Amino acid sequence: MADRYLSFTGTAPGRFLTRRLGLPQPAALVRWSPERPALAGGLRHLTAGTSGLDLPPVLARTGIGPAGSDRAAAVVLDATGVRDVEGLAEVHAALHPVVRSIAASGRVVVLGAPLDPADHHQAAAQQALEGFTRSLGKEIGRGRTVNLVRLTDASAAESTLRFLLSPKSAYVSGQVIEVGPPQETTTPVDWARPLTGRTALVTGAARGIGEAVAETLAREGARVVVLDVPQAGQDARRVADRLGGTALLLDITAADAGARIAEALPDGLDLLIHNAGITRDRRLVNMPAERWISVLEVNLASVLRTTDALLKAGTLKRGGSIVATASIAGLAGNAGQTNYGASKAGVVGLVRSLAPRALAEHGVTVNAVAPGFIETKMTAAIPLFIREAGRRMNSLAQGGLPVDVAETTAWLAHPASGAVNGQIVRVCGQSLLGA
Ligand SMILES: NC(=O)c1ccc[n+]([C@@H]2O[C@H](COP(=O)([O-])OP(=O)(O)OC[C@H]3O[C@@H](n4cnc5c(N)ncnc54)[C@H](O)[C@@H]3O)[C@@H](O)[C@H]2O)c1
Numbered sequence: 476m477a478d479r480y481l482s483f484t485g486t487a488p489g490r491f492l493t494r495r496l497g498l499p500q501p502a503a504l505v506r507w508s509p510e511r512p513a514l515a516g517g518l519r520h521l522t523a524g525t526s527g528l529d530l531p532p533v534l535a536r537t538g539i540g541p542a543g544s545d546r547a548a549a550v551v552l553d554a555t556g557v558r559d560v561e562g563l564a565e566v567h568a569a570l571h572p573v574v575r576s577i578a579a580s581g582r583v584v585v586l587g588a589p590l591d592p593a594d595h596h597q598a599a600a601q602q603a604l605e606g607f608t609r610s611l612g613k614e615i616g617r618g619r620t621v622n623l624v625r626l627t628d629a630s631a632a633e634s635t636l637r638f639l640l641s642p643k644s645a646y647v648s649g650q651v652i653e654v655g656p657p658q659e660t661t662t663p664v665d666w667a668r669p670l671t672g673r674t675a676l677v678t679g680a681a682r683g684i685g686e687a688v689a690e691t692l693a694r695e696g697a698r699v700v701v702l703d704v705p706q707a708g709q710d711a712r713r714v715a716d717r718l719g720g721t722a723l724l725l726d727i728t729a730a731d732a733g734a735r736i737a738e739a740l741p742d743g744l745d746l747l748i749h750n751a752g753i754t755r756d757r758r759l760v761n762m763p764a765e766r767w768i769s770v771l772e773v774n775l776a777s778v779l780r781t782t783d784a785l786l787k788a789g790t791l792k793r794g795g796s797i798v799a800t801a802s803i804a805g806l807a808g809n810a811g812q813t814n815y816g817a818s819k820a821g822v823v824g825l826v827r828s829l830a831p832r833a834l835a836e837h838g839v840t841v842n843a844v845a846p847g848f849i850e851t852k853m854t855a856a857i858p859l860f861i862r863e864a865g866r867r868m869n870s871l872a873q874g875g876l877p878v879d880v881a882e883t884t885a886w887l888a889h890p891a892s893g894a895v896n897g898q899i900v901r902v903c904g905q906s907l908l909g910a
Pocket of ligand 1: 848
């Protein structure tokens with residue numbers, strides 16, 4: 476369903492009228508394409524406090540040149556050395572003079588340090604960066620995004636910085652991402668096609684977000700297996716054929732789904748993308764048990780079962796990744812979605828608990844994407860007024876596209892993202908719902 480309001484505000488009369496009426500002014504976001512692989516403009520590197528990060532070589536490798544006196548397309552503020560309220564004054568001093576000149580669809584990336592449990596002044600100052608980031612994200616406008624990365628080592632965060640400083644992260648804003656210590660990578664990373672030689676299984680990939688994920692992972696070099704229910708077989712085969720992959724037709728809720736996936740992939744699997752999901756909305760007072768059970772089965776129980784089965788069978792290879800799909804409804808709750816909200820919150824719990832163990836025992840990272848309002852058949856079915864509210868109630872004042880979730884998934888599945896583990900990354904344009 477096309478966003479006609481966004482098209483209208485892109486015209487001169489539309490801009491004039493919406494400004495006069497004080498209506499939301501969404502900017503057309505700049506997304507990745509082969510013709511436009513990088514942000515247009517330079518990067519400004521600022522520092523607050525005394526940083527111990529070796530950032531310049533990593534920033535140099537992102538491919539964005541330094542911004543001269545002209546508009547910056549991106550600003551990176553290294554605030555890892557901020558330890559107290561005086562340090563926060565340096566955050567203001569660094570960004571206040573430049574924020575106005577950041578280009579439309581530009582990026583602000585704030586770098587912070589982990590909170591020090593032994594120093595409440597440092598913890599207060601570093602937590603302050605979170606409120607700062609989220610507030611700036613809400614006011615900066617013009618399609619610009621603001622995110623906070625907590626890190627201790629710049630090279631471990633290279634894939635994350637490349638993602639956030641590129642058009643691939645167009646709909647990711649107001650997020651706090653923690654990057655852990657560097658992880659061993661066995662092979663040198665091919666930044667152009669980083670998933671070459673890897674096999675990815677995407678559940679629910681016959682259409683919607685899953686189709687976009689399969690397409691993006693294939694673009695990055697992966698061999699994709701398009702899993703969907705037999706009823707969606709025609710679409711699943713069409714997607715698989717287009718991407719040079721294979722279709723695997725099975726209902727993910729089947730008790731033996733894990734075993735059948737393992738059997739279909741005798742050479743193993745590198746990337747397991749749990750995307751299949753359903754909604755069966757009703758308020759709890761009107762919700763029959765079947766609706767509750769079916770949503771929890773598809774969205775949560777099957778994710779738990781297949782993850783366990785594929786880890787146990789050794790199908791998931793070391794160096795691989797699991798990316799599950801949560802939702803902002805699982806973080807903030809949503810009327811009429813007690814079943815869906817419960818299932819998606821369950822996914823968050825699964826990720827947080829399993830991530831450290833899966834990395835230690837299997838060498839596999841576990842993360843989740845939490846989409847907000849994404850333009851798909853699922854959201855096109857929402858009644859007009861609720862749909863319009865869902866679209867506009869975020870800092871970018873528009874819905875995201877399936878490719879926004881796909882690009883975020885590709886970053887989490889990147890072989891250089893081994894230090895990103897246990898994260899729930901919202902792809903929601905900084906939705907006003909939830910934290
Ligand atoms: N669209 C949004 O705005 C939005 C927001 C938040 C979260 N999500 C989540 O993103 C994921 C994809 O959403 P979408 O909008 O693309 O949905 P969609 O309905 O367009 O596609 C879902 C796909 O999953 C498949 N599927 C459903 N049950 C299955 C099963 N038992 N076994 C195998 N395949 C099954 C369907 O056949 C379909 O192809 C879901 O997990 C959804 O909950 C979507």
